[in-house]
Amino acid sequence: MTTTLLQRALDTRARTWSQMQEIQARAEGEGRDLSAEERASWDAAEADLTAASQDIERLERHARMDTVQREQIVVAGGDQAAETAEDRQATHDAAYRDAFAAFTRRGMSGLDNEQRQLLMSNQSEIRAGATSPGTAGGYFIPTDTLARITETMKAYGGLLGAANVITTTSGNPLNWPSNDDTANVGAILAENAQITEQDVTLGQKTLGAFTYTSKLVRLSLQLIQDDAFGVEAWLARKLGERIGRAVAAHLATGVGTTQPEGLFTNATAGKTGLAGQVTSVIYDDLVDLQHSIDPAYRASAQWAMSDSALKVVRKLKDSQGRPLWEPSVQAGVPSSLMGSAVLIDNGIPVPAASAKSIGYGDINAAYVVRQVAGGQMMRLEERYADFLQVGFFGFMRLDAKPDDGSAFRVYAHPAS
Structure with missing residues (x-):
């Protein structure tokens, strides 16, 4: 759906830009300034062009964030004996995401022991005005x-x-x-001459x-x-x-x-x-x-x-x-x-x-x-x-x- 909307916005911007070019070319071909009607049409088209550009930026941003989320999907199943280090890391990451989500909703008291340990292993200590470890921490x-x-x-x-x-x-x-080093250049070396230095x-x-x-x-x-x-x-x-x-x-x-x-x-x-x-x-x-x-x-x-x-x-x-x-x-x-x-x-x-x-x-x-x-x-x-x-x-x-x-x-x- 996002791809369809994005292409539609791109087509709208291209079409609007073409219309603006036609207005300008017509006036220049006749050797005159834009008429009041043409200027109103140009201003309206420019507003449409700006709106289309903003839509394109928003849809492209949405597509990038959607890609980020899809790339994190972990597919369960397969031969457990053939599990690789990447598989184990993916499993760990998925478990940490679940623990972080539970922490967001329910706090530490709403976690089981395994989730609590996962969060504690990814904690950074924070103390205002000091560099030594404290009791309050932020979870990555x-x-x-x-x-x-x-x-x-x-x-x-x-x-x-x-x-x-x-x-x-x-x-x-x-x-x-x-x-x-752009000011320094090489040089031709004469036979039996000592090479010069340039640090x-x-x-x-x-x-x-x-x-x-x-x-x-x-x-x-x-x-x-x-x-x-x-x-x-x-x-x-x-x-x-x-x-x-x-x-x-x-x-x-x-x-x-x-x-x-x-x-x-x-x-x-x-x-x-x-x-x-x-x-x-x-x-x-x-x-x-x-x-x-x-x-x-x-x-x-x-x-x-x-x-x-x-x-x-x-x-x-x-x-x-x-x-x-x-x-x-x-x-x-x-x-x-x-x-x-x-x-x-x-x-x-x-x-x-x-x-x-x-x-x-x-x-x-x-x-x-x-x-x-x-x-x-x-x-x-x-x-x-x-x-x-x-x-x-x-x-x-x-x-x-x-x-x-x-x-x-x-x-x-x-x-x-």
Whole structure:
């Protein structure tokens, strides 16, 4: 059903875009501006195009999360004697998911001994203001549920899906080496001559682990006990959305001290707009921005901007009068701009005076994100007992920094 709806939305977007092109071509062919009626038709079509694009994004996100859930299905049966290590791990994971679901609904008192042991073996101690073990702990979210949270985070922040994401088991400071050897070249060696030396200079960055929390969610006991409602999946989605929104903003423009350093925060401007372009960009600016990146990076480069910036860019045409933006008509294939994919992330600044609103480059090479394995959830059972409610919150540890600064450049609007 999702595939059918997705294809229908793609067809609608392609058809609407074709209609907009016909309106524009008719006016240009007659050497005139759009009439009032044509302008009204164009505005209505543009609204339909935006709605179709939003539908496509939502359906593709649903398809990704559905795939994550289906990949976790464990088929019972078969020759027990031929059970492999993978089979045993799958069985263990399934049992842990069941224990975690029971914990979500009933708390520790509602678990049998085996389920309690499973959870206790995957517990991380938490104590505010201290690093030594305490009595209160958070239980690791099962892999498939965590994957659903990660998918939700990607949907709310496209940069996370494009960056180089590394996962570590602990949150200790991680030293990340860097190197720029592009200024050094080889040489011709004369006969009987001694070879010259040229050392490689390595830099170093440190990735920490900021703790992101979903804040507290209180659920009634009636809702938790209602087996007809998939509270585990719903709760994971809500926690993921909250964490994802916070992460998205910081990956774009985080200050780098009390939060990750954003990709756009200190990025080099590949092009600065002319005076007066405080909320606009022209075709020549985008060409200059593309060529501010070395060709070595352009094969994997993509555009990154907010939806507000995309609205501005979609109205631009090249020197032949052809629109720069090409909407995708195939599921899973992003829309393109001047031959490169367009990544939308609303954490990126919108067009404004002195803002860096458009980026271009190889984001995977330019930006590294460090996640500490195991997003966790805590259940507060007694705190709200007099309300017949249970409190939940999720948290995840993450840091990020620009990596290869040569791989990414931004378009900066002038101050006035």
